[in-house]
Amino acid sequence: MDEQNQERLAEEHRIRNVQKEIDKVIQKLKTNVGEVKDRVLELRKNFWEDVTVNLDEPDDVIETQASIKQQAELLSERERSHGQWSERLKTLDKLKDNPYFGRIDFLEDGEKETDQIYIGISSLMDANEENFLIYDWRAPISSMYYDYPPGRAEYETVEGTIEGEIKLKRQFIIRNGKLEGMFNTGITIGDHLLQSVLGQNASETMESIVATIQKEQNQIIRNENNKILIVQGVAGSGKTSAALQRVAYLLYRHRQSLTSENILLFSPNPLFNSYVANVLPELGEANMKQTTFQEYLEKRLRESFKIETPFEQMERYLTRRFDGQYEEKMAAIHFKSSLTFKQLLDNFLDALSAEGIQFRNITFKGRVLVSKDEIYHYFYSLDSHVTIAHRMDEVCDWILEKLAEVEKTERQKDWVLSEIELLDKEDYAQAFQELDQQKNFNDETFDDYEREEQKLRKWVVRRRMNPLRRKIKRLQFVNVRLTYLKFYQEWSHYDFNQENLPREWGVISGQSIENLSRKFLSWEEVTPYLYVHDHLLGSMKDRGIRHVFIDEAQDYSPFQFAYLKDKFPSSQMTVLGDVNQAIYAHALLGDTVIDASHEEKMEKITLMKSYRSTKPIVEFTRHIVEGGDRIQAFNRDGKVPLLKIVSEEGHLSASIKNTIQELQSRGHETIAVICHSMQEAEKAYHQLQEQLSVSLIDEETTTFEKGIVIVPTYLAKGIEFDAVILYNASEHVYQDELERNLFYTACTRAMHELVMMSAGAPCTFIHEVPKDKYEVVKD
Numbered sequence: 001m002d003e004q005n006q007e008r009l010a011e012e013h014r015i016r017n018v019q020k021e022i023d024k025v026i027q028k029l030k031t032n033v034g035e036v037k038d039r040v041l042e043l044r045k046n047f048w049e050d051v052t053v054n055l056d057e058p059d060d061v062i063e064t065q066a067s068i069k070q071q072a073e074l075l076s077e078r079e080r081s082h083g084q085w086s087e088r089l090k091t092l093d094k095l096k097d098n099p100y101f102g103r104i105d106f107l108e109d110g111e112k113e114t115d116q117i118y119i120g121i122s123s124l125m126d127a128n129e130e131n132f133l134i135y136d137w138r139a140p141i142s143s144m145y146y147d148y149p150p151g152r153a154e155y156e157t158v159e160g161t162i163e164g165e166i167k168l169k170r171q172f173i174i175r176n177g178k179l180e181g182m183f184n185t186g187i188t189i190g191d192h193l194l195q196s197v198l199g200q201n202a203s204e205t206m207e208s209i210v211a212t213i214q215k216e217q218n219q220i221i222r223n224e225n226n227k228i229l230i231v232q233g234v235a236g237s238g239k240t241s242a243a244l245q246r247v248a249y250l251l252y253r254h255r256q257s258l259t260s261e262n263i264l265l266f267s268p269n270p271l272f273n274s275y276v277a278n279v280l281p282e283l284g285e286a287n288m289k290q291t292t293f294q295e296y297l298e299k300r301l302r303e304s305f306k307i308e309t310p311f312e313q314m315e316r317y318l319t320r321r322f323d324g325q326y327e328e329k330m331a332a333i334h335f336k337s338s339l340t341f342k343q344l345l346d347n348f349l350d351a352l353s354a355e356g357i358q359f360r361n362i363t364f365k366g367r368v369l370v371s372k373d374e375i376y377h378y379f380y381s382l383d384s385h386v387t388i389a390h391r392m393d394e395v396c397d398w399i400l401e402k403l404a405e406v407e408k409t410e411r412q413k414d415w416v417l418s419e420i421e422l423l424d425k426e427d428y429a430q431a432f433q434e435l436d437q438q439k440n441f442n443d444e445t446f447d448d449y450e451r452e453e454q455k456l457r458k459w460v461v462r463r464r465m466n467p468l469r470r471k472i473k474r475l476q477f478v479n480v481r482l483t484y485l486k487f488y489q490e491w492s493h494y495d496f497n498q499e500n501l502p503r504e505w506g507v508i509s510g511q512s513i514e515n516l517s518r519k520f521l522s523w524e525e526v527t528p529y530l531y532v533h534d535h536l537l538g539s540m541k542d543r544g545i546r547h548v549f550i551d552e553a554q555d556y557s558p559f560q561f562a563y564l565k566d567k568f569p570s571s572q573m574t575v576l577g578d579v580n581q582a583i584y585a586h587a588l589l590g591d592t593v594i595d596a597s598h599e600e601k602m603e604k605i606t607l608m609k610s611y612r613s614t615k616p617i618v619e620f621t622r623h624i625v626e627g628g629d630r631i632q633a634f635n636r637d638g639k640v641p642l643l644k645i646v647s648e649e650g651h652l653s654a655s656i657k658n659t660i661q662e663l664q665s666r667g668h669e670t671i672a673v674i675c676h677s678m679q680e681a682e683k684a685y686h687q688l689q690e691q692l693s694v695s696l697i698d699e700e701t702t703t704f705e706k707g708i709v710i711v712p713t714y715l716a717k718g719i720e721f722d723a724v725i726l727y728n729a730s731e732h733v734y735q736d737e738l739e740r741n742l743f744y745t746a747c748t749r750a751m752h753e754l755v756m757m758s759a760g761a762p763c764t765f766i767h768e769v770p771k772d773k774y775e776v777v778k779d
């Protein structure tokens with residue numbers, strides 16, 4: 001038997017041994033889980049039996065409370081153990097199927113023996129708890145697997161740097177517990193394995209890349225020291241994948257202090273949310289919190305405003321529906337996204353500190369209790385060095401005091417008696433119960449009747465005033481909308497504010513006034529409005545979130561990013577994006593977050609290698625964007641992109657149908673017909689649905705399945721398909737520079753094949769690509 005075969009047998013033998021060990025641990029855990037489960041059920045059933053309930057005396061009440069608390073803590077501790085062990089069982093099941101994917105043999109300097117380090121999704125120790133049979137991929141020592149080829153290597157530990165030599169680096173493919181392949185690898189982690197992973201069909205959900213993380217991606221995953229980490233990565237370079245692995249890494253490294261509840265991911269659209277939902281559970285971790293920026297903002301304003309969504313804005317831009325005011329609208333979007341505008345609002349807020357905030361009257365039963373003028377004067381009588389938000393709190397207390405006075409006089413009014421007479425049985429019962437608790441009611445006293453009436457009066461007035469009190473506590477006496485309107489109506493028109501305003505300010509402010517007056521917020525207005533809102537009322541900072549991840553960050557304006565930094569002051573940020581995929585209107589003229597520079601502790605990592613698409617696709621797409629010559633392709637072969645030209649639009653659908661059938665015959669399962677806008681997508685859907693089974697992805701779509709989907713580019717962001725058909729890449733559809741990015745984003749969704757349809761002459765972006773990088777057919 002040759003050496004290679006012997007090695008293989010030895011590895012197979014080890015796998016079987018490790019599986020036996022896993023079985024033992026599973027057995028032990030199952031017994032524990034069973035016992036704890038029984039105990040939990042028992043505790044729940046007998047909860048009250050084990051609690052001493054005695055409410056006779058105040059001391060007894062306290063004792064009872066303590067007893068309940070103790071019992072509840074015991075129960076929740078058992079439930080927690082049960083939960084953790086069940087999770088561990090799931091991970092062990094996965095380990096049994098695929099115990100590890102890599103091995104390094106490491107000889108530490110000064111040591112005599114080489115250690116064999118086997119790396120998998122989770123650690124496992126032998127029965128004596130002495131040696132690691134498997135190291136978690138996130139353990140410090142495992143980092144060498146991703147960072148070094150055989151030869152000198154080092155890794156960081158809390159005690160310092162450990163140096164030594166990697167004698168061997170090996171990769172395994174183990175499926176269903178069987179060793180299917182093993183290779184000793186050199187510089188990068190198995191081109192071989194990566195080839196096979198990337199060559200597979202697209203799946204409906206993203207998968208973990210733990211076995212094939214590349215060195216430059218590992219830098220992102222394990223980056224710990226910076227407040228802000230910015231990743232500029234070309235399409236398909238693994239930004240999202242690295243971000244999710246990073247979440248898993250952080251959860252592991254800081255497991256004593258960090259949970260998935262402390263991590264928040266901003267995703268580009270609802271579909272993306274579900275697309276990435278499997279990665280962390282696959283790695284045995286709970287999913288972080290996820291939201292879209294739109295959802296995050298909308299939540300706070302939904303009740304007061306109708307809000308334009310970013311997709312609506314995008315759609316209006318793409319279909320040129322800006323009511324004949326294209327230039328002005330673009331200027332408005334651009335300006336309101338900028339830090340210059342934020343500075344203007346800061347100046348405006350400074351001015352508001354001295355005068356100008358708008359208030360609302362406090363009314364009760366149609367009568368003004370505290371007028372807006374009174375509030376105004378009280379507010380501006382307070383120390384102007386105190387922040388606006390703090391002064392608002394003082395005003396709130398002052399109004400509540402006034403309300404307490406009013407409440408007393410109100411009790412004697414006739415309406416109260418009428419209302420008492422109308423109280424139903426439940427109200428009475430509730431009132432008496434509350435009165436009783438206050439111990440102000442006594443069977444022996446002869447003036448009970450009078451007392452009863454007084455108490456009921458008090459109760460009725462309080463009940464009627466409670467909603468008002470709640471509104472006051474929520475600072476609703478501040479009229480944020482009217483205050484904000486003042487910015488457009490007056491403040492920005494004063495001479496000294498004119499300097500930084502765009503030429504089109506007259507139209508822009510007019511439009512803003514109209515929108516605000518009808519309680520409508522355009523997308524570019526939402527963040528500035530909330531910014532002012534928060535500064536007037538006190539921003540509710542989210543200190544529970546310790547890591548914020550922003551994917552597709554090029555779509556955030558500098559103002560939006562500044563807003564997020566302000567909201568999450570205790571948080572580190574991982575900001576991932578690609579300037580070439582910036583498709584929102586504000587990016588056309590200005591910087592995106594990705595290329596903006598920041599003063600804070602920040603690191604920027606650039607990824608230039610694209611893993612998603614075949615080499616011929618990358619060699620085509622990189623010619624579309626500026627600086628594309630630096631984009632590297634992973635060496636995976638495939639067909640060159642195809643440009644199919646039909647003579648007129650009416651012929652598109654028949655040609656697309658044939659193309660889809662050809663693609664399917666070549667084994668592609670997930671095929672996307674990517675459209676310029678939703679309007680075009682609806683048209684395409686209408687044409688194709690009669691001939692094929694297709695589904696349309698819109699703003700509301702949260703999941704997709706294998707098959708043919710029709711989707712506008714902006715909803716396909718971050719997602720990939722076996723094959724992509726561009727619905728119409730004609731010069732009439734893709735024209736300006738932002739559409740260049742749209743076009744690039746659409747083409748780079750393709751993993752294995754790209755077909756561009758064009759009704760008539762194709763867009764200039766295709767002409768810019770050398771002719772040998774694609775094939776042309778006339779249909």
Ligand SMILES: Nc1ncnc2c1ncn2[C@@H]1O[C@H](COP(=O)(O)OP(=O)(O)OP(=O)(O)O)[C@@H](O)[C@H]1O
Binds near residue numbers: 213241719
């Ligand atoms: N190290 C890796 N091992 C295996 N697959 C990888 C690796 N890096 C990236 N990929 C694969 O490449 C594809 C693209 O990755 P991902 O979506 O994370 O890229 P991205 O940079 O976020 O792309 P985009 O900006 O275009 O949306 C995915 O299928 C991912 O699984």
